[in-house]
Amino acid sequence: MRDSTVPGPNPERSTLHSVREQGRNAVSRAVPFVSTPDLTLFHPPSVYDFRERSEVFGPISDVIPSSPVFEMYPIGLTSIADYLEGNGYDTRIVNLANQMLMDEDYDPEAEIKHSSANYFGIDLHWLPHCHGAIEIARLVKKHHPDTPVLFGGLSSSYFHDELVEYDCVDYVVRGDSTEEPILRLIETLEQGEKPHDVPNVTWVDDGDVVVNPLECVPTDLDYASLPSYEYVIRSVVKYGSIKKTLPYRRWLDDPMTMLLPCRGCARNCAYCGGSRTAYETAVNRSSPAFRSPERLRQDIDDITAFSKGPIFVINDFRMGGPEFTDEFLDLLEEVDVDNQFIFELFGPADEELFERLDRATADYSLQLSIESHAEDVREHVGKFATSNEELERTLSLALDNGCNQIDLFYMIGLPEQTYDDAVGDVEYSRHLLETLDDDRIAPFTAPLAPFLDPGSPGYENPEEHGYRPLCDTLEEHRERLLAPSWKHILNYETEWLSRDEIVDATYEAGFGMNELKHEFDVIDEDTYVEVKTRLERSLEVIDAVDDVLEGPEDERQERLEQLQEELGGTGEYSICGNDELTWNNDGFRDVFSLGKLGMQILAGSKRSSGADDRRLSRSGERR
Structure with missing residues (x-):
């Protein structure tokens, strides 16, 4: 049964953290990092400037691992990255949302400015990312005006024709299985050609929106790793940072x-x-x-x-x-x-x-x-x-x-x-x-x-x-x-x-x-009190926000900021406890074995997604 208590200090976890760091350092000393990937995939926060704004997000993510910032990226990013790397294109995932959430001093614009990929991709899979996704794209274009920006995900696919109207978006790759279309798009652009024959792509040609047929819809999903944890391990070794690739905030602990x-x-x-x-x-x-x-x-x-x-x-x-x-x-x-x-x-x-x-x-x-x-x-x-x-x-x-x-x-x-x-x-x-x-x-x-x-x-x-x-x-x-x-x-x-x-x-x-x-003893006393307190506070703030919106417009921002300070954080876990959805978790296996596994993957001694006959054909089926 899961432990629903609020955890206290754990000396074993501190020791494990130290061992993890030793393993990471040993790996980093042994592997030359790839500094310039062909494609960098940015995962945006739901609202780009959430750290400066006064929104009261409330219970919009209490029953999923992410916070209201929705820092957990779609698992399809790992399969895309793995597929591209298997076909010769270095690909990096950078979870901007998670790093912004974990470090108040982290500067996402500096991260984007100093990135030097040949192509940038931004996921808009869940619609709550639509603010952050566009703002990240604008920053990419600000600092890399000539570098193509690709969008993908279910919401991108739905709003594809609107997305390409933004001047910071060059291509939208539609579909739920875009590994091959993205590969073919990059191959086409590398040859200096326009993507008229690349399936699933929406783009602008001489001011006109072009919607290529959405015909790459594979019915056999064995061609890719879904998700590719092998890629995650390999990327930590290859690019020298685990923070950038973490799926969500508490993933290292749970x-x-x-x-x-x-x-x-x-x-x-x-x-x-x-x-x-x-x-x-x-x-x-x-x-x-x-x-x-x-x-x-x-x-x-x-x-x-x-x-x-x-x-x-x-x-x-x-x-x-x-x-x-x-x-x-x-x-x-x-x-x-x-x-x-x-x-x-x-x-x-x-x-x-x-x-x-x-x-x-x-x-x-x-x-x-x-x-x-x-x-x-x-x-x-x-x-x-x-x-x-x-x-x-x-x-x-x-x-x-x-x-x-x-x-x-x-x-x-x-x-x-x-x-x-x-x-x-x-x-x-x-x-x-x-x-x-x-x-x-x-x-x-x-x-x-x-x-x-x-x-x-x-x-x-x-x-x-x-x-x-x-x-x-x-x-x-x-x-x-x-x-x-x-x-x-x-x-x-x-x-x-x-x-x-x-x-x-x-x-x-x-x-x-x-x-x-x-x-009924499903939760303990501490969790009960914590949730009750948060519910009471959240309800007060909801009512207070309504009062602010009914008041003078020139006073709204200051009063909203006061309310945000009173609520604290982003209002997450207001209807259930932080750890109610945390399962019993034995964590990672031996870190040194993990480092060895990463080295084997990087050296190609384990299978790679592009090393066998799993690339899709033009019809969307496996070759």
Whole structure:
């Protein structure tokens, strides 16, 4: 079971830190660094100047590893970098957002100014990055006016024609699998040619926007490492810095790795930018593409070579069908590793599945986004569209078959969801804890924030799903991110909940969940008090921001700055404890072995993504 206590000083961790530094120093002395990569990939913060602004972000990222700065970069960056390096192009990832968050004196503009890549890439995968992404692009053009700037990611793909209208954006590479299109774009530019024949690219030619066909949509994902932790290890050795490549702020202390069985989704949840509709709209993918069980096994080998921490299996692997599911579960039994596995499920499961998960892993847990206790709401949303009886049977079967922890996630701001439905998730959670009598169940509630995702069914057909959109264009979303509180950042209301009601329901449910988890010993006293205090303070500030906005305009900025100082930080973890979503984590394996592994990878004695026959053909399939 996860440790939900607030950690104190850990002498073993201090010793481990010292050992890590020795290992890094030994590696740095042995390896010549590559100072000028062909491509540098910058990961931007959500709002570029968040350290100087007075926004109250609130509970918009409490149930994910990132802070409201969204410093965790898309895992696709590592597969792009690995693929390019395997084909001869040095590629570096620089997580600007994380470094800005970790070091108040860090100067991102200086970092950009002193970078000397031949091409720069910026991810705009999640829409909350739209402010920071453009501002980073402007800084790149300020200091490197003649260097091409590439954008990519799901939100880039959706807003591609708007993006290229910004004078700081040269190319948008659309799709969810852009490793080959980016490679071909760079190859084409290196030859001094225009990218007329490069698939998936949107660009400007003599003042006209050109939208090349989005035809590189591979259905076989074995051609790349997804994600490529081998690349991360190699880049630390190759470029001499682990800080620039860290996935998110606390990753060195609590390293979680990810296993990605597929890209795309078979489900069509009304609010989700990763739904079937969203993938069809933005990246021309009508059904998920999968990695083979053999490649997933290799991914697990790569992860366990350096990490003893939890492995999060993204998406419900059962979407691959019965044959894929059987092969995948057989694979887990064969690998026989001691890392904990965390699985997502999008619907109910039978006892056979949990029996097999129990046999196949040393330790497993579940993350279930059931979204609502109300069956009609779940039916409309499209996830766990089943009866509460069947849902509870699934929970009981998992707990009876070795499941270590079940995180249940509810969401506020859904179609058909009334105020009573939203706050009623607390009482339903009480019913679950009383009926199942098991403190391995941990309920969480959070708002659908900051945005209803572009491409989702609710965004594309708002009237059908009862949404009221409040902004439409990319620039409107960028401006909304500068609003002074998360309530005013929201890009939607629903027929059943106004923005005020979404906020009120969020905090009422937040208080209720905190009380409930404390009562049933899911969290300890310190966490309970901490969350209660933050909720009270956050609610006061939300009300105070509204008062400021109703007051004289010339006094707003000063009063907002006072409120930000009173709240502290960025308002993160206001509805759950900092460590409630931290899993038991044994961290990294021996650092000197890790350094040796890095040297082997760099020398090419281990496999490289470009060393075999995995490059895509012009049609998007493997050669």
